[in-house]
Amino acid sequence: MTTTALPTATCNPDGLDVNDEASGGAGEMLRESRSSGWRSLLAGISAYFVAAIALWWQVWSTHPTSTTTCGCGDTSLFTWFLEWPAYAISHGLNPLYSNYLFHPGGINLLSNTAEVGLGIVLAPVTWIFGPIATLNVALTLSPFLSACAAYVLLRRWVAWAPAAWIGGLLYGFSPFVIVSLTDAHLMLGMALVPPLVVLCLDEILVRQRWRPWIAGLALAACATVQLFVGTEMLVIITIGAAVGLVLVVAVAALWRRTVLIERAPYALRALVIGAVASVVVLAWPAWFALAGPAHLAGDVWGSNGLLAYGGNAMRYFASPMPPAPRITALTHQLGGYQGPSLSGQFFGIGLLAVLAVGLVAFWRDVRLWLFAVMGVIAALLSEGLSFHGWTLWRLFVRLPLMSNVIPSRFVVITYLCAAVMLAVILDRIRTALADRVGLRRPTASAGALVLAAVCLVPIATYLDEGGLPLTAVPVRLPPWFATAAPHLPEGEVLLVFPFAFRQSNMTWQAVNRMSYAMAGGGGPNSLASRAGKERAGQTDLSNISLAGGPSPLLPDQVTSVRSALAGWGVTGVVLPNPDRLPLYEQVFLVRSIVVLMTAATGQVPRYEHQAWVWSGIDRSSATPTPTPATLARCAEGPQRAAPADIAASAACVLTPESAP
Numbered sequence: 304m305t306t307t308a309l310p311t312a313t314c315n316p317d318g319l320d321v322n323d324e325a326s327g328g329a330g331e332m333l334r335e336s337r338s339s340g341w342r343s344l345l346a347g348i349s350a351y352f353v354a355a356i357a358l359w360w361q362v363w364s365t366h367p368t369s370t371t372t373c374g375c376g377d378t379s380l381f382t383w384f385l386e387w388p389a390y391a392i393s394h395g396l397n398p399l400y401s402n403y404l405f406h407p408g409g410i411n412l413l414s415n416t417a418e419v420g421l422g423i424v425l426a427p428v429t430w431i432f433g434p435i436a437t438l439n440v441a442l443t444l445s446p447f448l449s450a451c452a453a454y455v456l457l458r459r460w461v462a463w464a465p466a467a468w469i470g471g472l473l474y475g476f477s478p479f480v481i482v483s484l485t486d487a488h489l490m491l492g493m494a495l496v497p498p499l500v501v502l503c504l505d506e507i508l509v510r511q512r513w514r515p516w517i518a519g520l521a522l523a524a525c526a527t528v529q530l531f532v533g534t535e536m537l538v539i540i541t542i543g544a545a546v547g548l549v550l551v552v553a554v555a556a557l558w559r560r561t562v563l564i565e566r567a568p569y570a571l572r573a574l575v576i577g578a579v580a581s582v583v584v585l586a587w588p589a590w591f592a593l594a595g596p597a598h599l600a601g602d603v604w605g606s607n608g609l610l611a612y613g614g615n616a617m618r619y620f621a622s623p624m625p626p627a628p629r630i631t632a633l634t635h636q637l638g639g640y641q642g643p644s645l646s647g648q649f650f651g652i653g654l655l656a657v658l659a660v661g662l663v664a665f666w667r668d669v670r671l672w673l674f675a676v677m678g679v680i681a682a683l684l685s686e687g688l689s690f691h692g693w694t695l696w697r698l699f700v701r702l703p704l705m706s707n708v709i710p711s712r713f714v715v716i717t718y719l720c721a722a723v724m725l726a727v728i729l730d731r732i733r734t735a736l737a738d739r740v741g742l743r744r745p746t747a748s749a750g751a752l753v754l755a756a757v758c759l760v761p762i763a764t765y766l767d768e769g770g771l772p773l774t775a776v777p778v779r780l781p782p783w784f785a786t787a788a789p790h791l792p793e794g795e796v797l798l799v800f801p802f803a804f805r806q807s808n809m810t811w812q813a814v815n816r817m818s819y820a821m822a823g824g825g826g827p828n829s830l831a832s833r834a835g836k837e838r839a840g841q842t843d844l845s846n847i848s849l850a851g852g853p854s855p856l857l858p859d860q861v862t863s864v865r866s867a868l869a870g871w872g873v874t875g876v877v878l879p880n881p882d883r884l885p886l887y888e889q890v891f892l893v894r895s896i897v898v899l900m901t902a903a904t905g906q907v908p909r910y911e912h913q914a915w916v917w918s919g920i921d922r923s924s925a926t927p928t929p930t931p932a933t934l935a936r937c938a939e940g941p942q943r944a945a946p947a948d949i950a951a952s953a954a955c956v957l958t959p960e961s962a963p
Contacts, residue, residue, distance in 0.1 A: 450475020490533025614687020840867025
């Protein structure tokens with residue numbers, strides 16, 4: 304048998320496969336030329352790229368520099384995360400930390416899901432085209448690179464390139480990846496590292512063709528890349544790799560003890576080299592994330608422990624979870640993906656049946672059993688915790704940092720295991736139809752492709768319920784941020800409404816290339832428990848920003864907001880007129896906010912470029928606090944009214960008779 308430039312299927316030289324046949328097929332079907340291997344690689348990669356472009360066609364067919372899933376919600380958060388590294392590099396600042404958000408304390412990007420590595424690599428795109436374009440490039444590359452990584456892995460084990468391509472398609476364009484990307488969760492959707500980790504472990508434990516130090520360093524490189532893409536996924540991959548390592552050693556100890564003893568020295572050297580290199584390279588970034596400036600201590604989202612209960616329901620692996628209209632309406636209102644909400648865990652009965660039948664039919668193939676067991680374990684871990692019974696996740700949840708892992712995300716390992724099994728099964732079925740049944744090769748290939756369709760069509764149909772190509776909407780800045788904000792003097796610190804949670808103002812800041820710093824922001828840093836002495840003011844600002852109905856303004860609120868403005872170093876406040884903004888960027892209590900901010904700053908706002916603006920805030924002068932009666936009188940009237948009417952309420956706050 305000849306090997307090609309690509310690692311194609313071979314009979315398992317490791318001795319772990321008890322099958323006496325070539326594990327990916329036999330005979331003439333394994334004899335591919337070098338040029339054929341490269342052609343199949345280029346064809347597969349090209350097809351993935353076309354599929355990724357088609358997935359995001361609503362972006363690339365319109366204005367990719369100003370259109371994306373949404374300029375709101377988590378998408379806005381990740382837009383900011385991609386802009387900051389580019390800005391930091393060009394201004395000689397630390398790309399891992401910024402005080403342009405949550406000023407003056409700042410934000411630790413490694414403590415957050417910031418994908419700093421993507422922001423650094425794609426910085427040239429950001430410099431030239433802006434952060435929206437960078438986000439769209441990252442969203443498009445995520446399924447493409449994930450599928451390519453799985454394809455490269457699978458070509459080590461299967462001779463038939465289409466089987467490897469189908470497995471890569473299942474993994475890279477899985478519901479887990481695609482649904483993650485609808486909210487721009489690149490730390491999940493950019494899932495190229497898990498297949499590469501499996502590839503490195505296959506080399507270390509089984510093939511052992513590379514030099515040990517190369518294999519070890521390759522594994523360390525995977526860990527390093529993943530840390531700067533998403534730390535939570537690194538934890539998930541580490542747990543999955545540890546479980547897989549135990550399974551491989553156990554299988555070898557039971558059935559191939561001689562092989563285990565023979566290969567152990569190489570494996571130990573490579574694993575030790577990988578571990579040492581990982582510690583050396585990742586020690587400082589890990590410290591920065593866990594103990595560096597503005598790091599998130601304790602449970603990221605508070606001490607309620609609900610993240611650990613964020614698991615999958617086993618029944619939805621087989622039957623699709625229908626789109627959730629209430630969740631969809633909520634994301635459309637508060638900010639999030641503007642299409643229907645779908646589940647990221649659907650496999651379908653067709654795929655599960657083919658995997659089960661293939662496992663029985665080719666029961667002597669140890670790889671199928673290994674990945675079947677791994678997939679089941681990952682699926683069980685993805686259940687999370689249960690209020691009514693014991694689950695596998697209870698073995699891990701009390702370990703350090705595990706409370707910050709969302710267990711439902713273990714399903715990415717299940718998808719990778721399913722992709723490996725499907726590719727191997729399709730390859731072996733094609734071989735069996737040709738060599739044993741006697742079908743001609745095209746007919747055998749067609750039979751395998753029919754089974755592939757049985758597996759993939761239900762998944763594609765389910766995803767299409769959410770709208771394919773994926774929904775994208777224009778990102779339009781409110782007029783003040785499009786015209787005035789880019790020309791602010793250096794050192795401005797703004798408080799921008801809507802405040803906290805809705806996060807659209809992070810996109811406005813990112814698109815303006817960080818022309819000002821901002822008090823507050825999105826993500827776990829926005830929890831009131833992290834606000835320190837400004838907690839009362841942050842709570843009052845969040846409540847009035849999110850409220851759907853008026854409530855009496857109190858002098859205590861004025862005092863707490865005034866104190867927060869001073870603590871944050873705010874120099875200006877901006878409230879865009881919500882009348883022409885999307886629903887997820889609107890505030891309802893316009894009049895109340897104007898009255899509150901006028902009382903807290905001691906100055907009447909200017910109405911310019913369709914926004915109420917308090918600028919040049921003088922924190923040194925003492926401003927009398929209005930009485931409850933004055934606040935009530937000045938806030939009377941419809942909350943959404945003409946600017947002149949709102950201006951009268953602002954002037955009311957500072958009239959002489961309003962003083963206590």
